[in-house]
Amino acid sequence: MSVKYARPAAAHVEPATPSWPNNATFWRNQRVTVTGGAGFLGSFVVDKLRAHGAAPLPPNSGGDLVQREAALTLLHDARPDLIIHLAARVAVRVRGWAAADD
Incomplete structure (x- = not known):
């Protein structure tokens, strides 16, 4: 006896509204603290x-x-309106090797 499975109908998803957070009116004059802001990702x-x-x-x-x-x-x-936390610890030991700042 073979069993046939019906594929579930795709859920209806509303498109993301362009007004958040990409819109400049959202970000304008927001005081944002970026921890790790001098790092690779943070600087971007x-x-x-x-x-x-x-x-x-x-x-x-x-x-x-x-x-x-x-x-x-x-x-x-700082009294930030928003905080984006990107700080990380860079000194990580892997299999006995240490980061350069050890």
Whole structure:
């Protein structure tokens, strides 16, 4: 006996509205903190934010955001409307090898 399965009907998906978040009116004058903004991905994001009219705010580079006080200081000093978190720890050990900054 063979069993035939009916393919489910495709769900109707509304197209994404062009008004968010690509629209410059959304980003205009937004104070955006990008953690890791000087890194490979972060610098690209910061450039795009500037192109869309946002005001990217550099986080305090002296603080370690793993520390609660440093994170609170960042929020207090920068007063961002949005935070895009792209910071990462770069010193990663893989099979006994260490990153260059060890």
